[in-house]
Amino acid sequence: GENVEQHPSTLSVQEGDSAVIKCTYSDSASNYFPWYKQELGKGPQLIIDIRSNVGEKKDQRIAVTLNKTAKHFSLHITETQPEDSAVYFCAAHRNQFYFGTGTSLTVIP
Amino acid sequence: DGGITQSPKYLFRKEGQNVTLSCEQNLNHDAMYWYRQDPGQGLRLIYYSQIVNDFQKGDIAEGYSVSREKKESFPLTVTSAQKNPTAFYLCASSIVGDSYEQYFGPGTRLTVT
Numbered sequence: 001g002e003n004v005e006q007h008p009s010t011l012s013v014q015e016g017d018s019a020v021i022k023c024t025y026s027d028s029a030s031n032y033f034p035w036y037k038q039e040l041g042k043g044p045q046l047i048i049d050i051r052s053n054v055g056e057k058k059d060q061r062i063a064v065t066l067n068k069t070a071k072h073f074s075l076h077i078t079e080t081q082p083e084d085s086a087v088y089f090c091a092a093h094r095n096q097f098y099f100g101t102g103t104s105l106t107v108i109p
Numbered sequence: 110d111g112g113i114t115q116s117p118k119y120l121f122r123k124e125g126q127n128v129t130l131s132c133e134q135n136l137n138h139d140a141m142y143w144y145r146q147d148p149g150q151g152l153r154l155i156y157y158s159q160i161v162n163d164f165q166k167g168d169i170a171e172g173y174s175v176s177r178e179k180k181e182s183f184p185l186t187v188t189s190a191q192k193n194p195t196a197f198y199l200c201a202s203s204i205v206g207d208s209y210e211q212y213f214g215p216g217t218r219l220t221v222t
Contacts, residue, residue: 001168009149032209043113043199043213044152089151093209096167097142099151 002027004092006100013080014108021103023090024072032093033066033073037086038102044089048075080107112136113214115200120219122194130185130217132200138212139205141183145169146197146216155198158183159205187219194221 003026013019023033031052036044050057050064050073057064061080066073077084085107090100112135122128134141140159144152154167158177172191177183183202187194197218203211 004151006151034209034211036213041216041218043115043201043215046210046212049210091152096154096157097152097211099153101149101151 002030002092002094002098004090004098004100006090006103008103009101010104010106012106012108015080015082017080019075019077019080019084019105019107021075021088021090021105022072023074023092023100024070025092025098026071027092027094028068028071030092030094030098033064034091034093034097035062035064035075036089036091038089039086047088077105080105082107082109113200113202113212115198115214115217118215118217120217122219122221124221125189126221127189128187128194128219128221130187130198130200130219132183132185132214133181134183134200134202134214135181136202136212137180138202139180140203141177142201142203142211143167143173143175143183143185144199144201146199152199155185187221194219 006023034049038044063076087102091097116131142157143155156175158164174186199216200214
């Protein structure tokens with residue numbers, strides 16, 4: 001089955017700096033790659049996604065890039081704010097969703 | 110959390126007892142899912158259902174059971190056969206087809222002692 005690896009597991013940045021989280025996947029047939037933000041004690045919220053026929057997608061301060069050849073995709077958050085502090089999960093869809101192990105992001109004011 | 114509700118938020122049970130977790134959605138989604146979340150392990154799929162009266166096992170179905178009698182509801186029973194049931198349980202739903210967006214409920218934290 002699909003295997004999704006996510007790095008780093010923890011990330012601390014100064015407010016205003018950029019944060020980058022990277023994921024790799026193993027199954028070239030995976031075709032949809034969402035990113036979720038999870039705050040403590042809550043369910044994950046979909047923040048951005050990308051399909052396999054697109055290389056990059058942006059939504060205000062958040063962007064996702066996909067390299068199908070290398071089988072990796074990344075989340076980029078610019079101008080980070082304290083409210084961006086949360087755990088972020090990547091996932092790959094191949095018949096079902098396969099999730100990375102999460103990145104705990106801390107934005108230091 | 111959208112239109113997905115899970116109840117209760119916290120649940121405590123004694124070892125050896127079965128317990129049922131509720132999940133209801135009003136998004137008119139055909140597909141519903143149950144995941145288990147443990148610290149440092151991401152989300153693991155327990156069961157999923159794409160249509161009423163049909164469901165499939167996920168990666169960690171042993172010790173769990175589900176039913177899908179109504180489109181809106183997908184309850185999960187954690188049986189006494191589940192060796193390590195203490196975890197955070199998340200229900201999700203999505204449209205079946207080209208649109209894969211999956212939306213999650215707020216979760217139920219189950220503690221078994």
